Amino acid sequence: MSDSQASNPASPNDKADLTEWLDYMQQIHVSAIDMGLSRVLPVAEALGVVQSAKDDAYVFTVAGTNGKGSTTAVIAQMCQAAGYKTALYQSPHLSAFNERVRINGEMVSDQTLIEAFSKVEAARLQCDLTLSFFEMTTLAALLIFAEADCDVWVLEVGLGGRLDVVNIIDPDMAVITNIGIDHVDWLGDNVEDIGREKAGILRNGIPLIYGATDMPTSVQQAIDKNQATCYQVGQDFHYREIDAITWQYSNAAVTLQLPRPALSLTNTANALSAVLASSLAVDIAAIEQALRTVKLAGRFDYRELENRHWLFDVAHNEQGVEFLLAQLSPLWQYVAKQNSDEQTNSAPATIKMLFSMLADKDIDKVVQRLTESGLPISDWFIAEIDYPRAASTQQLQGILSNYVDSAQIHEFKRLSEATQAVINGSQPQDLIVVCGSFHTIGEALAALEK
Template sequence: MSASLSSNTVTTDIPNSQSSLTEWLDYMQQIHVSAIDMGLSRVLPVAEYLGVVQSAKDDAYVFTVAGTNGKGSTTAVISAMCQAAGYKTALYQSPHLSCFNERVRINGEMVSDQTLIQAFSKVEAARLQCELTLSFFEMTTLAALLIFAEADCDVWVLEVGLGGRLDVVNIIDPDMAVITNISIDHVDWLGDNVEQIGAEKAGILRDDITLIYGAADMPYSVQQLIKTHHATCYQVDQDFSYRVQDAQTWQYSNAAVTLQLPRPALSLMNTANALSAVLASPLKVDIAAIEQALKTVKLAGRFDYRDLENRHWLFDVAHNEQGVNFLLAQLLPLWQQHLESQQHNKTGSIKMLFSMLGDKDIGMVVQRLTQADLPMTDWFIAEIDYPRAANVEQLQSALAVHVAPTNIHVFTSLQQATHAVIASSQPQDLIVVCGSFHTIGEALAALEV
């Protein structure tokens, strides 16, 4: 696709500094013809014009995290540890669940609407000056990087949006790279096998960098890129390991240390990857900061258990095979605990509030969920309010292979489905919301959380 302004841009009125955040977000979603447009050729000149590339290189220590699953948890833990150690810490994540500002945080706090609007104005001015067109994700990511540069943050923790090599986050040279894991996802953009996908994700590597690799299996393509870049790699089960000790503690070990630590609210696998990255960095993060971070770090939508509307809820963004496997591994013991906690009526069922994007493997996700040894009695489905959403016919078709028609309940919106699952459930039931970031976000909005 051409990088010229005239070929890709859609003519629309440009907001100004007095416009609302919503007006800016709507504008940026309209000015490029493609929601996803991989490549760095258009975004690099704008980034250099803004000075964000040089600022990161000169003034900050940068962690870049890629991978199929677990990026959000990993970046959250790295950020929490660095912040607890006293570093002014920038955190960039995507997508958001309820509020765009969730994507851009400094010292754990979302930046304000006005801060975002000012950054969007500067990015738009730079884009026009360079006579280039940018996608929504490119515009918003550049704005986040500009905010971090202007705030003079000590540490930047950046979550890759899609892949790695051609993702806009990759315009910043990382000091530390993390690849959480590699599995099949986003096949239209990254390839349909782990070798192709691995090469894309390992595109975040630089010469002589340190890589934390959080899976036991490593594609050959990643191994080759590690050699090409003369990178130092620390891999789980080879160079570091972790194990549960009890309900409150876990153990982390590498060649230099063995630590007994409080269990966080997030995945231990992702926490171990994050801790390995922090320990391998030159940053001064002591055991007290690590413990403080683990006791407090949270991330909405990642095995996120809540009591709302006199009901028990579990929100998880699982949307591919690896994510669903991870969800089920934690859900089975949680369900047993849930039953045991019922003082009198030790019964109940799991109600599923479910929707996915149309470019995901819906059939596989449904199959894995329905084959689990769990009482998933009823499914409440609706189309997500998002351009790539699966329609209800796709969702129904996937479910009909495994679920009786009388147990599939179709609604015109996630808001309606959310209210329906409350009305159709009992206090002893568990409502599981999963399938997409957008499913979680719309459910939380319906619950006014």
């Protein structure tokens, strides 16, 4: 028996459930994040997923610092509305792991995942290699898509691009939503290094949608090297808000007036550009249908629960907060006006923050941007996320105290306790904003469901 097998726990048996498989896959590799394709490629080839995607599917691969989830959701919804059997892979999830793997908008079943995990595990052992949790689960998703004979694969890059496991699949269309400073331990601490990593999803001659007006030199160099056709926002396509329910998109070939989706217009415009530049037949009716129906939990996700107004957003870096604030201001005006019309004698409405982050993120920048936004944030409810890389409550409190009065900070041991406290400490006219991490949103939603 090899060292890699000897050091690993035994594979789950035939009766193992999804939780047991997920727990097992988190234990079999030395680190949660291990960049590189040398270990995963032999397993992927043994499974046949690389060849299947190349022969049978049109593949969109989406990289970027922020907006990947919204962009992939819109692309998938448009392709599905046009009649294509559409696979969507995203990460991480909020509540259930199955959220990561969808076919025609539906999460795949536990049993489908378990069968795929079993096949990936057999191939891994055959190749005598260890794989990280993300590598194992991504391979399983790709295998499911191949076996389901999906027409279109929409793949969200987990981290970076060049060395991410998603990059074993050659895309027909590449999208880079934007480039900001994030994941500095793996991608670098400047936009040139980060851009080089994200541009690693390019292939010779394929189109690239670039969703930001500023482009690092490293990305342009990758475009030139691959002889790619680049469509960049502000140059090759444009969009603008018309009113609360309508927006306009234009490129050199078309000008469209479209229904406004429940997601960011920036990400929607990038997604639409990718679909229009593809070889797929997607007509205006499918586009309009998709925009009316697309939604994504945790991305500017407004809900009314427990007689309170809630906004859930996974913003976890400075650029993500900028996206959030750009949309939050008009929503706040709507909520405040609605309540002023209904409750003339009540106290003025305020914003309550339910907040937590991972320790390796730039918490100070996020807090600074939120506190300097000019929005009436009256209280912060904080707790430590139940996750290994979580920032401690003390760390969160220490940073917050540099920007707000200590009386505005309410500390709790668990996020579920903070969730109940923000309900008790708010009024029906207030807006509760939950942000800072996917895990923050997931735990808050789980607490509300209970």
